[in-house]
Amino acid sequence: MARQVSVVGVGYLGLVHAVCLAHHGHPVVALDTDEQRIAGLRDGVLPFFEPGLEEIFEQAQARGLLHFTTDPADLADAEVHFLCVGTPQSADGRHTDTSYVEAAASRLAPYLSRDALVVGKSTVPVGTANALAARLRNLTGREVRLAWSPEFVRQGRCVHDTLEPDRIVYGVGGSRANDDIAVLDEIFAPQYAAGADRVVVDYATAELVKAAANAYLATKISFINAVAELCEASGADALALADAIGLDRRIGRDFLSPGLGFGGGCLPKDLNGLGARAEEYDAARPAALLREVDAINDKARTNVVELALDLCDGDLYGKRVAILGAAFKPHTDDVRDSPALDVASICRALGAQVVVHDPIALDNARRAHPELSYRDNVLDACNKADVVLHLTEWPQYAELDPAQLATVVGRACIVDGRHGLDPDRWSDAGWRYRAFGRPLAA
Numbered sequence: 423m424a425r426q427v428s429v430v431g432v433g434y435l436g437l438v439h440a441v442c443l444a445h446h447g448h449p450v451v452a453l454d455t456d457e458q459r460i461a462g463l464r465d466g467v468l469p470f471f472e473p474g475l476e477e478i479f480e481q482a483q484a485r486g487l488l489h490f491t492t493d494p495a496d497l498a499d500a501e502v503h504f505l506c507v508g509t510p511q512s513a514d515g516r517h518t519d520t521s522y523v524e525a526a527a528s529r530l531a532p533y534l535s536r537d538a539l540v541v542g543k544s545t546v547p548v549g550t551a552n553a554l555a556a557r558l559r560n561l562t563g564r565e566v567r568l569a570w571s572p573e574f575v576r577q578g579r580c581v582h583d584t585l586e587p588d589r590i591v592y593g594v595g596g597s598r599a600n601d602d603i604a605v606l607d608e609i610f611a612p613q614y615a616a617g618a619d620r621v622v623v624d625y626a627t628a629e630l631v632k633a634a635a636n637a638y639l640a641t642k643i644s645f646i647n648a649v650a651e652l653c654e655a656s657g658a659d660a661l662a663l664a665d666a667i668g669l670d671r672r673i674g675r676d677f678l679s680p681g682l683g684f685g686g687g688c689l690p691k692d693l694n695g696l697g698a699r700a701e702e703y704d705a706a707r708p709a710a711l712l713r714e715v716d717a718i719n720d721k722a723r724t725n726v727v728e729l730a731l732d733l734c735d736g737d738l739y740g741k742r743v744a745i746l747g748a749a750f751k752p753h754t755d756d757v758r759d760s761p762a763l764d765v766a767s768i769c770r771a772l773g774a775q776v777v778v779h780d781p782i783a784l785d786n787a788r789r790a791h792p793e794l795s796y797r798d799n800v801l802d803a804c805n806k807a808d809v810v811l812h813l814t815e816w817p818q819y820a821e822l823d824p825a826q827l828a829t830v831v832g833r834a835c836i837v838d839g840r841h842g843l844d845p846d847r848w849s850d851a852g853w854r855y856r857a858f859g860r861p862l863a864a
């Protein structure tokens with residue numbers, strides 16, 4: 423049965439969620455305070471690139487199921503409201519800022535019908551849902567139905583992960599929890615039909631499931647990067663090691679790729695947020711573990727710079743450094759906390775002339791780092807380079823012709839920060855190839 427729903431916040435999470443709800447036949451009103459973004463969406467302009475989104479967005483628009491607004495009064499008829507606003511890192515760089523969630527609840531409260539269900543999807547510190555339930559009670563003078571259902575979507579795979587998730591988690595509480603579960607079951611019926619598992623827990627567990635899932639993924643990446651330090655020191659091969667231990671089904675190969683480490687708008691923020699929360703609860707051991715995961719991740723960036731220094735006789739001053747990749751990972755134009763751009767900035771601070779290429783993230787990169795130079799063609803970016811750094815593993819970089827690239831660079835030296843290139847192909851074409859945690863080519 424189609425339900426009238428609203429989505430508050432049309433960032434990555436909210437917009438994809440809104441479009442997927444409409445794709446499943448629900449009439450959706452999506453609210454955001456960003457007037458420009460809402461005006462663009464009304465004109466059919468998506469504010470970011472996400473594979474597969476445009477097609478189902480256009481279909482939902484054509485069926486008249488998607489409405490965009492900046493006026494919370496337009497949400498009054500909705501039976502279910504999904505809170506999808508951002509929860510950025512606070513100014514101290516550690517805590518999670520939940521002020522947008524609180525503001526969204528305050529804007530929504532006057533328009534909530536008596537029976538409406540509010541469903542939080544934003545990533546929030548443990549304790550937020552309980553505080554929000556109290557806030558909604560104060561604002562409306564009655565108990566408001568509230569559930570927390572965190573998202574596990576990956577950028578670049580948002581549509582797939584929303585339509586075919588591994589699991590859907592409901593954090594429930596309050597006197598109508600069973601009714602809330604029934605509504606969510608109905609809304610997510612297509613996802614269950616596609617094979618998703620359902621997990622029903624309390625608010626605090628749901629909040630922590632999300633934070634712990636991201637922290638675990640970060641820990642897995644930092645684990646392999648810590649082992650890569652041992653490989654680098656001992657002459658072992660971190661990539662072969664990752665392949666070998668990943669064959670154990672209890673370990674698994676996913677998120678075990680050594681290299682430049684994690685970035686983006688989620689893993690670093692959620693790791694720090696969980697660490698800060700652990701400190702607030704005086705849980706010293708999880709706090710220390712999460713801090714170390716973060717420190718190993720920072721070190722992965724310096725390791726790549728050190729390899730570049732090695733290939734440039736210990737000095738990057740005045741050297742031309744070509745950077746392949748600006749996005750924090752392939753298949754997205756997002757450059758938030760991009761390890762590639764961080765390395766680019768470190769090289770620039772060491773006096774290098776840095777030129778960056780990316781297939782789709784250059785506009786965002788320019789806005790975030792106007793001090794760097796950009797080229798939209800790999801050959802131009804690598805022109806006269808003293809060293810090339812491969813920092814985001816776009817598939818097209820693995821297909822580059824090393825012999826052709828060797829004709830434009832100043833010196834044929836490459837650091838493979840993502841272990842995504844074939845060392846033999848590059849060495850055979852005359853390149854000095856280095857990747858952290860892998861033995862030098864013979």
Ligand code: UGA
Nearest residue numbers: 573574575576577643677678679683684685686688750751
């Ligand atoms: C992450 C989680 O994977 C999602 O499940 C979660 O829903 C999302 O955060 C969120 O909280 O919204 P995302 O930030 O899109 O998704 O990116 P990931 O695919 O997790 O990659 C994160 C970073 O880890 C990237 O910089 C990637 O290059 C790096 N990475 C990934 C590695 O360095 N090694 C690996 O083996 C895998």
